Amino acid sequence: MVNVLYLDCCIRRELSRTRQVAEAFLNALEAQGRYAIDRLTLMDEPLQALSEGFLAQRERLLLSPDREHPRFRYAHQFQRAERVVIAAPFWDLSFPALLKLYIENICVDRITFGADEHGTFGLCSAERLLFITTRGGDMTDSPLEMGARYLEALCEFWGIPRFDVVAGNGLDLGLEPVENILARTTQEALSFARDF
Numbered sequence: 494m495v496n497v498l499y500l501d502c503c504i505r506r507e508l509s510r511t512r513q514v515a516e517a518f519l520n521a522l523e524a525q526g527r528y529a530i531d532r533l534t535l536m537d538e539p540l541q542a543l544s545e546g547f548l549a550q551r552e553r554l555l556l557s558p559d560r561e562h563p564r565f566r567y568a569h570q571f572q573r574a575e576r577v578v579i580a581a582p583f584w585d586l587s588f589p590a591l592l593k594l595y596i597e598n599i600c601v602d603r604i605t606f607g608a609d610e611h612g613t614f615g616l617c618s619a620e621r622l623l624f625i626t627t628r629g630g631d632m633t634d635s636p637l638e639m640g641a642r643y644l645e646a647l648c649e650f651w652g653i654p655r656f657d658v659v660a661g662n663g664l665d666l667g668l669e670p671v672e673n674i675l676a677r678t679t680q681e682a683l684s685f686a687r688d689f
Protein backbone atom coordinates (compact mmCIF):
# COMPACT_ATOMS: atom_id res chain seq x y z
CA MET A 494 0.00 0.00 0.00
CA VAL A 495 1.13 3.51 -0.79
CA ASN A 496 0.83 5.77 2.24
CA VAL A 497 -0.94 9.06 1.37
CA LEU A 498 -1.20 11.97 3.78
CA TYR A 499 -4.25 14.13 3.10
CA LEU A 500 -4.19 17.60 4.63
CA ASP A 501 -7.64 19.14 4.71
CA CYS A 502 -7.55 22.92 5.16
CA CYS A 503 -11.01 23.53 3.71
CA ILE A 504 -12.15 25.90 6.42
CA ARG A 505 -15.79 25.91 5.25
CA ARG A 506 -15.89 22.12 5.57
CA GLU A 507 -19.12 20.75 4.02
CA LEU A 508 -19.69 24.02 2.12
CA SER A 509 -16.24 23.96 0.60
CA ARG A 510 -15.99 23.55 -3.18
CA THR A 511 -12.30 22.75 -2.81
CA ARG A 512 -13.15 19.86 -0.52
CA GLN A 513 -15.67 18.59 -3.04
CA VAL A 514 -12.92 18.24 -5.65
CA ALA A 515 -10.49 16.75 -3.14
CA GLU A 516 -13.01 14.14 -1.95
CA ALA A 517 -13.64 13.00 -5.53
CA PHE A 518 -9.89 12.60 -5.97
CA LEU A 519 -9.52 10.65 -2.70
CA ASN A 520 -12.48 8.40 -3.53
CA ALA A 521 -10.83 7.56 -6.84
CA LEU A 522 -7.60 6.69 -5.02
CA GLU A 523 -9.44 4.56 -2.46
CA ALA A 524 -11.30 2.68 -5.18
CA GLN A 525 -7.99 1.42 -6.53
CA GLY A 526 -7.30 -0.39 -3.24
CA ARG A 527 -3.60 0.35 -3.23
CA TYR A 528 -3.50 3.65 -1.35
CA ALA A 529 -3.77 3.97 2.45
CA ILE A 530 -5.07 7.47 3.17
CA ASP A 531 -4.22 9.19 6.41
CA ARG A 532 -6.56 12.18 6.81
CA LEU A 533 -5.53 15.19 8.85
CA THR A 534 -8.23 17.85 9.20
CA LEU A 535 -6.26 20.93 10.17
CA MET A 536 -9.36 22.66 11.58
CA ASP A 537 -9.54 19.95 14.25
CA GLU A 538 -5.87 20.05 15.27
CA PRO A 539 -4.44 22.05 18.18
CA LEU A 540 -1.92 23.83 15.95
CA GLN A 541 -0.02 26.66 17.59
CA ALA A 542 1.90 29.54 16.08
CA LEU A 543 5.60 29.76 16.87
CA SER A 544 5.28 32.65 19.27
CA GLU A 545 7.10 33.35 22.49
CA GLY A 546 7.19 30.29 24.76
CA PHE A 547 6.33 27.84 21.98
CA LEU A 548 9.27 29.05 19.90
CA ALA A 549 11.58 29.07 22.94
CA GLN A 550 10.64 25.46 23.70
CA ARG A 551 11.46 24.50 20.12
CA GLU A 552 14.84 26.23 20.27
CA ARG A 553 15.64 24.28 23.45
CA LEU A 554 14.53 20.95 21.99
CA LEU A 555 16.51 21.48 18.78
CA LEU A 556 19.74 21.72 20.77
CA SER A 557 19.48 17.95 21.35
CA PRO A 558 19.58 15.38 18.49
CA ASP A 559 16.45 13.75 19.91
CA ARG A 560 13.29 14.58 17.94
CA GLU A 561 10.86 12.49 19.97
CA HIS A 562 8.93 15.29 21.67
CA PRO A 563 5.16 15.02 20.92
CA ARG A 564 5.16 18.48 19.37
CA PHE A 565 7.15 17.03 16.46
CA ARG A 566 4.49 14.44 15.61
CA TYR A 567 3.17 16.44 12.65
CA ALA A 568 6.67 16.75 11.20
CA HIS A 569 7.33 13.00 11.54
CA GLN A 570 3.99 12.13 9.98
CA PHE A 571 4.69 14.45 7.06
CA GLN A 572 8.25 13.16 6.66
CA ARG A 573 7.05 9.53 6.45
CA ALA A 574 4.27 10.10 3.91
CA GLU A 575 4.90 8.63 0.45
CA ARG A 576 2.42 10.98 -1.22
CA VAL A 577 0.87 14.22 0.03
CA VAL A 578 -2.42 15.82 -0.97
CA ILE A 579 -3.27 19.31 0.26
CA ALA A 580 -6.73 20.83 -0.18
CA ALA A 581 -7.11 24.52 0.64
CA PRO A 582 -9.05 27.43 -0.85
CA PHE A 583 -7.38 30.50 -2.35
CA TRP A 584 -7.42 33.20 0.30
CA ASP A 585 -5.74 36.59 0.14
CA LEU A 586 -3.55 35.60 -2.79
CA SER A 587 -2.40 32.33 -1.19
CA PHE A 588 -4.15 30.01 1.28
CA PRO A 589 -5.60 30.22 4.81
CA ALA A 590 -3.20 31.03 7.66
CA LEU A 591 -4.10 27.69 9.23
CA LEU A 592 -2.09 25.92 6.55
CA LYS A 593 0.87 28.23 7.20
CA LEU A 594 0.58 27.32 10.88
CA TYR A 595 0.82 23.66 9.95
CA ILE A 596 3.83 24.38 7.70
CA GLU A 597 5.51 26.23 10.56
CA ASN A 598 5.07 23.14 12.71
CA ILE A 599 6.48 20.65 10.21
CA CYS A 600 9.56 22.58 9.07
CA VAL A 601 11.86 21.03 11.64
CA ASP A 602 15.61 20.68 11.17
CA ARG A 603 16.65 17.01 10.98
CA ILE A 604 13.07 15.79 10.42
CA THR A 605 11.75 17.33 7.20
CA PHE A 606 14.96 19.05 6.10
CA GLY A 607 18.62 19.14 7.03
CA ALA A 608 21.42 21.64 6.65
CA ASP A 609 25.13 21.47 6.03
CA GLU A 610 27.86 23.77 4.80
CA HIS A 611 26.31 23.76 1.30
CA GLY A 612 22.86 24.85 2.48
CA THR A 613 19.63 23.01 3.22
CA PHE A 614 18.44 19.69 1.80
CA GLY A 615 15.10 17.92 2.01
CA LEU A 616 14.51 14.81 4.11
CA CYS A 617 10.91 14.00 3.20
CA SER A 618 9.99 10.60 1.76
CA ALA A 619 7.16 11.73 -0.50
CA GLU A 620 7.65 11.32 -4.24
CA ARG A 621 4.97 13.86 -5.02
CA LEU A 622 2.60 16.43 -3.61
CA LEU A 623 -0.72 17.41 -5.17
CA PHE A 624 -2.28 20.74 -4.23
CA ILE A 625 -6.02 21.09 -4.82
CA THR A 626 -7.52 24.57 -4.63
CA THR A 627 -10.41 26.71 -5.84
CA ARG A 628 -10.27 30.45 -6.41
CA GLY A 629 -12.90 33.17 -6.53
CA GLY A 630 -11.16 35.00 -9.37
CA ASP A 631 -9.25 33.72 -12.35
CA MET A 632 -5.62 33.52 -11.29
CA THR A 633 -4.42 31.46 -14.24
CA ASP A 634 -0.85 32.62 -14.93
CA SER A 635 -1.30 35.59 -12.59
CA PRO A 636 1.84 36.85 -10.84
CA LEU A 637 -0.40 37.60 -7.86
CA GLU A 638 -0.94 33.90 -7.18
CA MET A 639 1.32 33.04 -4.26
CA GLY A 640 -0.22 29.86 -2.79
CA ALA A 641 0.71 27.21 -5.36
CA ARG A 642 4.04 28.88 -6.07
CA TYR A 643 4.94 28.92 -2.38
CA LEU A 644 4.02 25.24 -1.97
CA GLU A 645 6.08 24.37 -5.02
CA ALA A 646 9.10 26.11 -3.46
CA LEU A 647 8.47 24.26 -0.20
CA CYS A 648 8.50 20.94 -2.06
CA GLU A 649 12.01 21.75 -3.23
CA PHE A 650 12.97 22.63 0.35
CA TRP A 651 11.46 19.38 1.70
CA GLY A 652 13.00 17.23 -1.04
CA ILE A 653 9.71 16.29 -2.71
CA PRO A 654 10.60 15.98 -6.41
CA ARG A 655 7.17 16.37 -8.00
CA PHE A 656 4.60 19.10 -7.37
CA ASP A 657 1.26 19.40 -9.17
CA VAL A 658 -1.64 21.75 -8.74
CA VAL A 659 -5.30 21.32 -9.66
CA ALA A 660 -7.06 24.69 -9.48
CA GLY A 661 -10.64 25.71 -10.16
CA ASN A 662 -10.68 29.36 -11.19
CA GLY A 663 -13.40 31.99 -11.29
CA LEU A 664 -15.82 30.40 -8.83
CA ASP A 665 -17.09 33.76 -7.62
CA LEU A 666 -17.03 35.65 -10.92
CA GLY A 667 -20.49 34.59 -12.06
CA LEU A 668 -19.23 34.15 -15.65
CA GLU A 669 -19.81 30.40 -15.73
CA PRO A 670 -21.97 28.09 -13.59
CA VAL A 671 -19.98 26.93 -10.57
CA GLU A 672 -21.04 23.31 -11.27
CA ASN A 673 -19.35 23.49 -14.69
CA ILE A 674 -16.11 24.80 -13.23
CA LEU A 675 -16.19 22.14 -10.52
CA ALA A 676 -16.91 19.36 -13.00
CA ARG A 677 -13.93 20.40 -15.10
CA THR A 678 -11.66 20.76 -12.06
CA THR A 679 -12.77 17.37 -10.75
CA GLN A 680 -11.99 15.73 -14.10
CA GLU A 681 -8.52 17.23 -13.95
CA ALA A 682 -8.06 15.93 -10.40
CA LEU A 683 -9.24 12.46 -11.43
CA SER A 684 -6.64 12.38 -14.19
CA PHE A 685 -3.99 12.58 -11.45
CA ALA A 686 -5.63 9.74 -9.48
CA ARG A 687 -4.94 7.16 -12.19
CA ASP A 688 -1.23 6.99 -11.45
CA PHE A 689 -0.59 8.76 -8.19
Ligand SMILES: Cc1cc2nc3c(=O)[nH]c(=O)nc-3n(C[C@H](O)[C@H](O)[C@H](O)COP(=O)(O)O)c2cc1C
Binds near residue numbers: 505509
Ligand atom coordinates in the same frame (compact mmCIF):
# COMPACT_ATOMS: atom_id res chain seq x y z
C1 LIG B 1 -11.16 35.02 3.59
C2 LIG B 1 -11.27 34.85 2.11
C3 LIG B 1 -10.30 35.37 1.28
C4 LIG B 1 -10.39 35.22 -0.10
N1 LIG B 1 -9.42 35.77 -0.90
C5 LIG B 1 -9.51 35.66 -2.24
C6 LIG B 1 -8.53 36.26 -3.10
O1 LIG B 1 -7.56 36.87 -2.66
N2 LIG B 1 -8.69 36.12 -4.44
C7 LIG B 1 -9.74 35.42 -4.99
O2 LIG B 1 -9.79 35.31 -6.21
N3 LIG B 1 -10.67 34.84 -4.21
C8 LIG B 1 -10.59 34.95 -2.85
N4 LIG B 1 -11.55 34.38 -2.04
C9 LIG B 1 -12.61 33.56 -2.66
C10 LIG B 1 -12.27 32.07 -2.62
O3 LIG B 1 -11.02 31.82 -3.23
C11 LIG B 1 -13.32 31.21 -3.34
O4 LIG B 1 -14.62 31.50 -2.91
C12 LIG B 1 -13.02 29.73 -3.15
O5 LIG B 1 -13.74 28.95 -4.08
C13 LIG B 1 -13.38 29.28 -1.73
O6 LIG B 1 -13.17 27.90 -1.63
P1 LIG B 1 -14.10 26.97 -0.73
O7 LIG B 1 -15.46 26.91 -1.37
O8 LIG B 1 -13.39 25.66 -0.77
O9 LIG B 1 -14.15 27.55 0.64
C14 LIG B 1 -11.48 34.52 -0.66
C15 LIG B 1 -12.46 33.97 0.17
C16 LIG B 1 -12.36 34.15 1.55
C17 LIG B 1 -13.44 33.57 2.45
